[in-house]
Amino acid sequence: MFDNASTLWAIAAMAVVTLLCRCGGYFLFSRMTPSPWLRKALAHLPGCIFAAYVLPALLVGPARNWAGAAATLVVMACFRNLGLSIAAGVAAAWVASLAV
Amino acid sequence: MTNIVFTGAALRRGMWQAMPLVAGLSPFGFVTGLITQRHGLTLGDCMLMNGLVYAGASQLVALANWTHPAPVLAAAFAALVVNMRFALMGPVLAPWLAGLRPVARYASLALLVDHAWALSVTDMRKGGRDVALFVGLSLPLWFGWMIASTMGFLCASALNLPPHHPLFFGALAAFIALLVPLWRGLGDALPWAVAGVTAVLLAQVLPHTSWYIVGGALAGCVTGAVMETRHV
Structure with missing residues (x-):
């Protein structure tokens, strides 16, 4: 079932590091009192982190993904339905891949 | 924020809201399982990695540089640089997490993923104060991820989807929609x-890291805070 010890060690190391990332930021933050400025900055984090994820991913991906992104945004803005917007985005990317 | 609660209703609402995310992320989980098989890991390794690391992007980066025997330090470093963004997400949920006992607090943080976090933050901004929503969102995503990645591993030898199949856009579409x-x-x-x-x-x-996500997000946060400080 498991092939060797080094693989298990690598998985364990990844698991520990990832757990430290997930819990560590919260742990450090809970030990201090954030300044008003830091609170303001943190309030901008949610949108900014997704913008920082999405834009580079779209730029390195195939061009048809822009069609998918546009469809996802429009459907989400109109219907506020996550499942529908993901499906619309994949469908649009698929159609665009057939068209190109 | 005070009076944080934990209700069964919010737990169920979270689980219900998680369903489209589970569907949207399944192709990504499937690919992760598939690639794990291609790199010669066993089914047990695959389930262990997906269950405990549970961060697909970092797993793909680590697997891309996989060797036999396994690269322990390189894999840990890949996990660090790709998952550093989680360290920024936890503190945003602090008002809700304060409503849980420490063990439950860190257990739910251990399941933190981008999508459940984004929907929780959206609810928190609307005045929501039920931390069960976050837990309800997180649990189905973990189970869905386990099923999708295991299926991917099992189907790997039978199936040959090209890596840029439009189906895989689903993972990015979930981020865009959020x-x-x-x-x-x-x-x-x-x-x-x-x-x-x-x-x-x-x-x-x-x-191939997430330093650019962390760096970009921090630059945006500073911009926002500076704008508010000047205008107010």
Whole structure:
């Protein structure tokens, strides 16, 4: 079932590091009192982190993904339905891949 | 924020809201399992990695440089650089997490993923104060991820989907869709633009990590805070 010890060690190391990332930021933050400025900055984090994820991913991906992104945004803005917007985005990317 | 509660109703609402995310992320989980099989790991290894690491992007980066015997330090480093963004997400949920006992608090943080976090933050901004929503969102995502990645591993030898099949756009589409409820108005435009452009530039220098996501997000946060300080 498991092939060797080094693989298990690598998985364990990844698991520990990832757990430290997930819990560590919260742990450090809970030990201090954030300044008003830091609170303001943190309030901008949610949108900014997704913008920082999405834009580079779209730029390195195939061009048809822009069609998918546009469809996802429009459907989400109109219907506020996550499942529908993901499906619309994949469908649009698929159609665009057939068209190109 | 005071009076944080934990209700069964919010737990069920979270689980229900998680369903489209589970569907949207399944292709990504499937590919992760498939690639794990291609790199010669066993089914047990695959389930262990997906269950305990549970961060697909970092697993793909680690697997891309996989060797036999396994590269322990390189894999740990890949996990660090790709998952550093989680360290920024936890503190945003602090008001809700305060409503849980420490063990439950860190257990739910252990299941933290981008999508459950974004929907929880959206609810928190609307005045929601039921931390069960976050837990309800997180649990189905973990189970869905386990099923999808295991299926991917088992189907790997039978199936040959090209890596850029449009189905895989589903994972990115989920992130794009989550931007919509996070949009608060025109004041977000400049911070988001700064975050996106900074991330694009940093990604040229530091590809295959999440340093560019962390760097871009921090640049956007500073921009937003500076704007507010000047205008108010």
